[in-house]
Amino acid sequence: xxxxxxxxxxxxxxxxxxxxxxxxxxxxxxxxxxxxxxxxxxxxxxxxxxxxxxxxxxxxxxxxxxxxxxxxxxxxxxxxxxxxxxxxxxxxxxxxxxxxxxxxxxxxxxxxxxxxxxxxxxxxxxxxxxxxxxxxxxxxxxxxxxxxxxxxxxxxxxxxxxxxxxxxxxxxxxxxxxxxxxxxxxxxxxxxx
Amino acid sequence: xxxxxxxxxxxxxxxxxxxxxxxxxxxxxxxxxxxxxxxxxxxxxxxxxxxxxxxxxxxxxxxxxxxxxxxxxxxxxxxxxxxxxxxxxxxxxxxxxxxxxxxxxxxxxxxxxxxxxxxxxxxxxxxxxxxxxxxxxxxxxxxxxxxxxxxxxxxxxxxxxxxxxxxxxxxx
Numbered sequence: 001x002x003x004x005x006x007x008x009x010x011x012x013x014x015x016x017x018x019x020x021x022x023x024x025x026x027x028x029x030x031x032x033x034x035x036x037x038x039x040x041x042x043x044x045x046x047x048x049x050x051x052x053x054x055x056x057x058x059x060x061x062x063x064x065x066x067x068x069x070x071x072x073x074x075x076x077x078x079x080x081x082x083x084x085x086x087x088x089x090x091x092x093x094x095x096x097x098x099x100x101x102x103x104x105x106x107x108x109x110x111x112x113x114x115x116x117x118x119x120x121x122x123x124x125x126x127x128x129x130x131x132x133x134x135x136x137x138x139x140x141x142x143x144x145x146x147x148x149x150x151x152x153x154x155x156x157x158x159x160x161x162x163x164x165x166x167x168x169x170x171x172x173x174x175x176x177x178x179x180x181x182x183x184x185x186x187x188x189x190x191x192x193x
Numbered sequence: 194x195x196x197x198x199x200x201x202x203x204x205x206x207x208x209x210x211x212x213x214x215x216x217x218x219x220x221x222x223x224x225x226x227x228x229x230x231x232x233x234x235x236x237x238x239x240x241x242x243x244x245x246x247x248x249x250x251x252x253x254x255x256x257x258x259x260x261x262x263x264x265x266x267x268x269x270x271x272x273x274x275x276x277x278x279x280x281x282x283x284x285x286x287x288x289x290x291x292x293x294x295x296x297x298x299x300x301x302x303x304x305x306x307x308x309x310x311x312x313x314x315x316x317x318x319x320x321x322x323x324x325x326x327x328x329x330x331x332x333x334x335x336x337x338x339x340x341x342x343x344x345x346x347x348x349x350x351x352x353x354x355x356x357x358x359x360x361x362x363x364x365x
C-alpha cells in the first residue's frame with residue numbers, strides 16, 4: 001500500500017529506525033530495478049537475485065545517500081555496478097559498444113526470435129523482444145532513458161560517463177534498436193502504423 | 194559522420210527536447226521545407242513511441258517480502274563521513290606537502306645558478322659499492338627511525354589481527 005510520502009521522507013524515517021518503511025521504497029522501485037538488471041543479465045532468475053541484492057546494498061548504505069541526486073538515480077547506480085560485478089563474476093562479457101561480438105551474439109539471438117514470429121506479437125512484446133536482442137550496454141541505456149525516467153545528465157552519473165558520451169551512446173543504441181525492429185519485426189511495424 | 198547520421202542525431206535531440214532554441218527553429222524550418230527530414234522525423238517518432246510503449250518487467254510477488262526478510266538481519270552502516278575524519282586527511286596531506294616543499298627548497302638552494310654546471314654535488318655511480326653502510330646504520334637518528342617504523346608495523350599488524358578475530362567471532 002502506497003503511503004504517498006516522498007522518497008526523502010521515507011528515507012529519513014528508515015534512518016530513524018523505522019525499518020518497515022523501507023518496504024515502500026522496494027515496492028516503488030522494484031519493477032524499475034528488476035527491468036534494468038534483467039536487460040543487462042538476461043536471465044530472470046539471476047536478475048531477481050541481483051535486484052534483491054541491489055535493495056539490500058542500498059539499505060545498508062542508506063546513511064550515505066545525501067539527497068544531492070534523486071533516490072532513483074542513486075539506486076540505479078547501485079543496480080548498474082551490482083549487475084556489472086555479477087556479470088564479471090559469471091565471466092560473461094560486459095560488451096562494449098564497438099565490440100564486434102555484440103553483433104554476433106545479437107544475430108545468433110535474432111534467428112531464434114525469427115522462428116517465433118509465426119505468432120502475432122503485441123506492440124509491447126515486440127519492443128521488449130527487440131530490446132532483449134541488444135547488448136547489455138545498449139539495453140541498459142535505453143531502459144534508463146525510456147523506462148527509468150532518467151535524463152542524460154542523470155544517466156551520465158549512473159554510468160560514470162560524460163554527458164556527451166551518454167548522448168552518443170543513447171543515439172547509437174536507438175539506431176541499433178531501430179535496425180533490430182526493422183530486421184525482425186517489419187511486418188508487425190506495418191500492421192501497427 | 195555521414196549526412197543521414199547527422200540528420201538523425203539532430204532529430205533525436207529535437208525529439209528528446211535537448212536542442213537549443215536556435216537548433217529547434219532550424220529543425221522546424223527543415224521539417225516544413227525538406228521531405229527527407231520530414232520522413233526521417235516520422236520514422237524516428239515511430240521508434241520513440243514504440244520505446245515508450247515498452248513495459249516494465251515485474252519480479253516475483255514475494256520480492257518485497259524477500260528483501261525485507263533479508264534486511265532484517267542487517268543494520269544501516271554509519272555514513273562514511275562520520276568515520277572518516279577530514280582533519281586527519283588534511284593533516285597527512287599537509288605533512289607530505291611540507292616534506293616535499295622542504296626538499297625542493299633545500300635542493301634548489303644547493304644549486305649554483307651562476308656556474309652553469311648544475312649542482313655542486315656530483316654523483317659518481319661507479320663508487321656506489323665503496324659506500325660504508327655500517328656507518329649509516331650506526332647513526333642514532335636512522336636507528337630511531339627504523340625503530341619507530343617497526344613499532345608502527347606491529348601496531349598495524351595488531352589492528353588487522355584484532356579485526357579478523359572480531360569478524361570471525363561475528364560469523365560464529
